[in-house]
Amino acid sequence: MNRPPSAATRIRQRRPAAAPESTSPEARRLQWLTEALLIVGLLGLQPSLLLSWVAIGLTVLAGLKLLEAKRLAERRLVGLLQLVCAGVLGALQADLGASLLQGVAVFLALAGLLALEAGQGPDWRLLLRRSLQVLVGALPVALALFVLMPRLAPFAPLNDLGKGGARMGLSESLAPGSIASLAANREPAARVSFEGDQPPETPDRYWRVLVHDRFDGERWQSSPTRPQSGPETTPAPAGTGSSKAQQLWVAEASGLEAVPWDGSALPLGGELRVNGRGELLHSGRASQRRLYGLRPDQGTDRGWRRIPPRPRDLSLPAGTNPQLEALGRSWQEAGPPAARLALAETWFRSRPFRYNRSPGTLPARAPLDAFLFERQEGFCGHYASAFSALMRAAGVPARVVSGYQGGTWVQPLGGPGYLDLRQDNAHAWSEVWVEAEGWRRVDPSTWIAPARGGGLRAAPGRGAVGWLERQWWALDLAWGRWWLGFDREGQEALLQRLLGERRNLVGVLVLAAVTGGLGISVSVLGWLRKRPEGDPPRRELERALAALARRGVVPEAGETLRGFSARLEQNEPELGALLRAVAEPYELWRYGTGARPPREARRLSASLRGHRRGLEKALRRQPQRRPTA
């Protein structure tokens, strides 16, 4: 207890005026740490997106404000800017790593705001514990709203925002002659998991993305699709919430509207459609990761495969590759398309073609002639484009398809297995029209390099790093399925399951969930606030004192524990004795000399608990009478 100051010091006592508003150093450190995390998050953004610049602008603004901020109000503003910035980053990057980073940034921003308000004093442990309490306390309400609150449709069409930014190795135009060398690229392209972990056999792992049907003698391009025109577009069957996806795809940002698929399954969900060339188009933003599901085809209709060729599937600019044209023409008399196809295969197999990733560029004049009759080495793009051109010359409609082939099957420690497609798996092959069966896939690269269909072998990372990477991808895929998968349709399905016919009760459900969540959080945090602090024996003593305080029995100002129990014993012998039974062993333990092993503390707190409960029972026995101590 403080002794009152002597008269002389009392008179001379002068207090400094209140210090100007300043903020705690902990808060400043936390806010700088948050800022650093946000800057790390910015590194993964694509500069072509408008929203990326919003995120960059917000982060810079928060950083500048943090530099100059002195007053509490300004520092609070920094915290809010950082939170909004983390949210915008969340809209731009939704993969597991980025989401974790954003989560930590949000937590630290909140801890910074808490440190600002708590003022000087709280130590780090207390501060972090308190931040965690507040964050966890707000989660029930947040989750209830997130899961149950019906979502609005976007205000403007999605594709108007942020299209562009290509990361995938595929491009809408294919001119192998202009590529001297293919660099290895291990960047992820897509991941797909299958129902029952049953991926297709290796020879069937062709994942088509783009169809190039326009040829100018050198370059294969996709003719523009007309989304609204009838015969071009096959509308995808309407997905229903109950139909289960057999394949779940997570396609990385590509800048292309088309996403990989196997060409035979049926797409699920309104954002997917298949066009007349057999490209699967996703209406989500191409600059973002997209998640979609496919379900098995019932085997009746192959849709795009049966759509007959158009004149452009036969067009070949005359005179661009004269030798090729002559060779093709010579096969025209060979009979039905299947026979001409067989002739071509024989022709390729009988020549000394070699598979080479770095064949050098081809001459601008008659590049395919140079490839077929002089160099005779190249990669999948060369073979697919030369073969398709030959088929057109032979009078068989043909086109080039680019996509992915193969992939690495990954069976992680936990969760479903998946096929990992990297940019190294990019591949090009041909499709020819065979009257009886429709568009048939022909991969001329397999005639040259049978071991692997075409492109480059996707060498999975070896050793521990590769293993860790594959486990991480599995986690990331699971996260993507769960996190990106819970969209408006997913929510609709959930609400349908929860409410069925009584959909009009959704407002009541949301209100009840929010109120319930808030009630639980407030009661738990209120209880935590009143919970005595300190070691277990101290907590027992505090509880005993609190039980007495509830009856209005409190120590006088400056009264010692011993004095208090003696005073109580005079007025209420039973209560006083019980309090002394708690207080005396506690004081002996607390202020006695010698070591205080934890075992001793446990034993003591057990014995104190007994006395404390006795005290509480004694208090309960006299419900109406107020002790007069």
Add this chain to the structure above:
Amino acid sequence: MNFGKTQLDDPLTLGMRNLYIVPTRFGLLWLAGIGLLQVVAIQLESNGPLLLSFLMLGLFLLTLHLTHFNLQGLEVRSGEPAAGFAGDTLAYPLRLRCRGRCEGLRLRLGPGEPSQARSLAPGEHLLTLPWIPPERGKVRPGKLRLLTTAPLGLFVCWSRWAPPVPQLVIPAPRRGPVGQAPAHAEPEEGARASSQGESGGDLWHDLHPHRPEDGAGRLAWKLLAQGRGAHAKRFVAPLAEAPLLTPATGIPLERALEHLSAAILRLHGEGASYGLVLGPTTIPPGRGPGHRDRCLEALALAPRSL
């Protein structure tokens, strides 16, 4: 925020009936941030900003209660304020009893910015608050504002209380002429002055044989060492006139009291003896801190006109 009924209870227990809570400007800005994130989430159909905006909404609803919790159950009572001078910044003591942890508590006496936030653990706390009294006398420190914006600064919760215990405020010392009532000399026994712990100003007078009650402090060690027996030194105050101070005439009374305050402090510092005559009140000459405090208190409580 500074409105609401000023509470007069002593001690004051804060609860539903005397606490006010409204969102701060930052709280409104926070809601705007939630709106912005909602727009981003809806437009981009993105779960990240959606969850964050709902989390921020949850925090908003939760901190409404947590901010209220900080002050709920807090018991406030005045301590025993020490005397101080008018115009100085004085310390007003407060005793707080927290039922739970009280975060981000800020206090303010009178107008001005509230003190820095502090967090109090459950239990008793003694705080002192600075304030500047406007005048002498027994002065109450005005209205106390207790407020908190913890944990996130989204809401401000406050209460207003008028601490009932006044603080003694002495006229501010100011150099200037003082009056003197007819004086009378009174040599003082050095023994009495010495037992009060005073030293330095007194003059050595003579020696007398040492008695045990004289103590070792006044033993003439030199003589003892020379083998001339134990003698005690005897001191007396200089034979000077102990002034009886009165307010100077011809100047306003309050100004005269300030001069007296300065004179008392000066004489006390010199170790001199002095008395005080304030209208009907007369304090006979004396010295020492107790005497000084008596005189200063008389100055503080002097009637407005003599």
